[in-house]
Amino acid sequence: MITLLKLSPIFLLAGLMMGSNIGDLGLDIVVIAPIATIYAAIIAYLTEKITFNEIIDAAIKSVKGTTLVIFILMFAYAMAEVFMSTGVGAAIINIALGIGITGKTVAVTSFFVTAVLSVATGTSWGTFAACAPIFLWLNHIVGGDIILTIGAIAGGSCFGDNIGLISDTTVISSSIQDVEVIHRIRHQGVWSILCLILAAILFFVFSLGLPSEVGSATEAINQIPEEVWTNLAAERPAAIDLLNQVKEGVPYYMILPLIIVLGFAIKGLPTLTCLFSGLLASYIFGMFTGTVESTHAFLDLIYTGFTDAGSWVIVMMVWINAFGGIMSRMQAFKPLSQLISKWTKNVRQLMFANGVLSILGNAALADELAQIVTIGPIIRNLTEENIEASEEDMYTLRLRNATFSDALAVFGSQLIPWHVYIGFYVGIATAVYPLHQFGAFDIIKYNFISIIAIVSILLLTLTGWDRFIPLFRMPAEPDVQLKKNLKNVTESK
Numbered sequence: 177m178i179t180l181l182k183l184s185p186i187f188l189l190a191g192l193m194m195g196s197n198i199g200d201l202g203l204d205i206v207v208i209a210p211i212a213t214i215y216a217a218i219i220a221y222l223t224e225k226i227t228f229n230e231i232i233d234a235a236i237k238s239v240k241g242t243t244l245v246i247f248i249l250m251f252a253y254a255m256a257e258v259f260m261s262t263g264v265g266a267a268i269i270n271i272a273l274g275i276g277i278t279g280k281t282v283a284v285t286s287f288f289v290t291a292v293l294s295v296a297t298g299t300s301w302g303t304f305a306a307c308a309p310i311f312l313w314l315n316h317i318v319g320g321d322i323i324l325t326i327g328a329i330a331g332g333s334c335f336g337d338n339i340g341l342i343s344d345t346t347v348i349s350s351s352i353q354d355v356e357v358i359h360r361i362r363h364q365g366v367w368s369i370l371c372l373i374l375a376a377i378l379f380f381v382f383s384l385g386l387p388s389e390v391g392s393a394t395e396a397i398n399q400i401p402e403e404v405w406t407n408l409a410a411e412r413p414a415a416i417d418l419l420n421q422v423k424e425g426v427p428y429y430m431i432l433p434l435i436i437v438l439g440f441a442i443k444g445l446p447t448l449t450c451l452f453s454g455l456l457a458s459y460i461f462g463m464f465t466g467t468v469e470s471t472h473a474f475l476d477l478i479y480t481g482f483t484d485a486g487s488w489v490i491v492m493m494v495w496i497n498a499f500g501g502i503m504s505r506m507q508a509f510k511p512l513s514q515l516i517s518k519w520t521k522n523v524r525q526l527m528f529a530n531g532v533l534s535i536l537g538n539a540a541l542a543d544e545l546a547q548i549v550t551i552g553p554i555i556r557n558l559t560e561e562n563i564e565a566s567e568e569d570m571y572t573l574r575l576r577n578a579t580f581s582d583a584l585a586v587f588g589s590q591l592i593p594w595h596v597y598i599g600f601y602v603g604i605a606t607a608v609y610p611l612h613q614f615g616a617f618d619i620i621k622y623n624f625i626s627i628i629a630i631v632s633i634l635l636l637t638l639t640g641w642d643r644f645i646p647l648f649r650m651p652a653e654p655d656v657q658l659k660k661n662l663k664n665v666t667e668s669k
Contacts, residue, residue, distance in 0.1 A: 178223055181223055182503075182506055182511075183509075185216035186503075186554075188211070188215055189550055190541055190550065192208040192212070204488075217235075224505075226506060231505070236501075238500055242494070246494075249344060249490055251455070252298055252341070252343070252344065252347060252485070253298075253489070254478040256297045256342055259458065260302065262433075264430050265296060265421075266422045267428055270426065273310075278390055280387070282314055282325055283324045283379045283382070287329070287625075289311075290331075291332040292434075293333075295336035295434075296434045298340045299337070300333040300334045300336065304330065304600075305415040309608040310393060310397060310419065312326065313396040313608075313609065316611065317399070319387040321386060323621055324382055326619060326622075328622070334626065335625065337582070337586040338583050338587065341358075341447065342451065344485075346360070346582055349552060352548065353581070354556075354574060359571075360578050361441060366645050367642075371629045371632065372625060374624070374628050379624060393422065397419060397423045400419075400608070408608060436454065500549075513557060513558050516562070517561075520562075524638055524650070526658065527559070527573065530577055530580055531637060532634070534555065534581055537551035538589060547584075547585045548585050559573050559574065573656070579633065590619065591627070598619055598620075602618070640652055
């Protein structure tokens with residue numbers, strides 16, 4: 177009874193999220209998180225007699241660890257706003273469109289473009305909203321497969337949310353596992369690129385029988401009905417600016433700020449350094465190109481990014497970390513840790529269980545960030561409570577947990593029909609291309625990268641085949657051991 181009572185704040189959090197995402201409750205996580213935190217504090221007092229001051233200390237201690245992450249998130253949101261508005265995003269699209277798009281190539285091209293743009297902007301929803309009008313109408317002109325193309329746009333848009341330096345899901349999942357964003361990206365980088373390549377090959381193969389006539393991006397944009405522009409302006413105003421830049425054209429060298437950021441990231445420079453370099457490069461090239469009208473206008477973009485982060489994601493993260501600190505203080509997850517430890521026989525099985533928990537949490541909560549902030553602390557606790565490892569090896573295991581949290585949240589969302597991601601994508605797709613009534617399974621059917629990513633990360637973790645992928649190898653026995661196995665060995669002696 178006490179065990180269930182300690183876990184009840186999680187059930188409350190999940191219930192409120194499900195009621196809001198699937199039902200008609202209509203609460204945001206910024207409201208749900210404080211409710212769950214206050215309830216957790218009450219449960220901590222009732223079950224463990226933890227004093228009010230001790231509860232506050234546990235919450236504040238947990239929040240203090242996110243100070244650097246808060247700065248990263250603010251600069252990440254600012255850089256996303258800048259890249260969408262100064263021509264970086266438009267340059268990425270125009271470079272791809274410059275090669276000439278046919279029915280055979282529209283799906284694979286939209287897949288690569290959305291993947292790169294999502295890395296540049298750190299937003300899957302914004303990337304989808306910006307690219308869907310272009311590629312769905314371009315698909316219409318060249319005679320492509322509308323379902324294949326929508327799957328490519330959806331899957332590509334999620335790529336940056338899984339590995340993007342400025343993605344909120346990447347930053348938050350890394351923060352919860354206490355790993356550097358740069359280290360996390362390097363750990364999963366080769367695996368992510370392989371998933372991207374395999375998915376692209378499938379899109380190309382499935383498009384082989386389609387027409388070869390070249391279409392025009394300008395013509396595609398011109399065919400977008402006026403009501404579509406109105407709907408898009410209401411949903412994603414930044415997408416309107418990007419579409420206009422694509423139509424009017426921007427110099428190809430406006431892609432250089434993204435290349436600079438990626439180069440610094442590959443070299444392993446601190447995340448804030450990478451973000452600042454992107455902002456500075458965008459300002460310099462934007463002033464030269466004319467996409468930045470003035471220093472004041474550029475600072476307004478940064479201000480918008482800061483306020484967007486502060487008005488939602490940072491507030492949410494602070495409350496969720498306070499919630500996690502209280503749950504940890506009353507050892508709420510210990511019974512679950514003991515149960516999984518009992519069922520698993522080695523470290524790989526336990527880590528595989530962490531991945532399964534992430535998938536189940538995503539399906540239950542129907543929200544990727546809710547899954548990350550709810551299940552993330554649980555799988556970290558499971559790892560640290562049950563595995564004996566060196567500091568270096570434990571850090572690598574936390575890197576894998578961060579990848580689980582993010583990849584299985586973002587890509588998993590693409591395969592869950594009732595997920596908020598699917599609802600948003602279906603709504604945007606129907607609004608910008610009213611010639612087809614989209615449904616959830618239109619997004620799911622050809623979402624090759626999501627299927628490949630989910631199956632491969634779980635399979636590689638369980639089998640140990642991750643050792644064949646550079647930098648992705650997870651430590652295993654005898655370098656790391658389940659504590660229960662070490663205890664059994666000691667007792668047998």
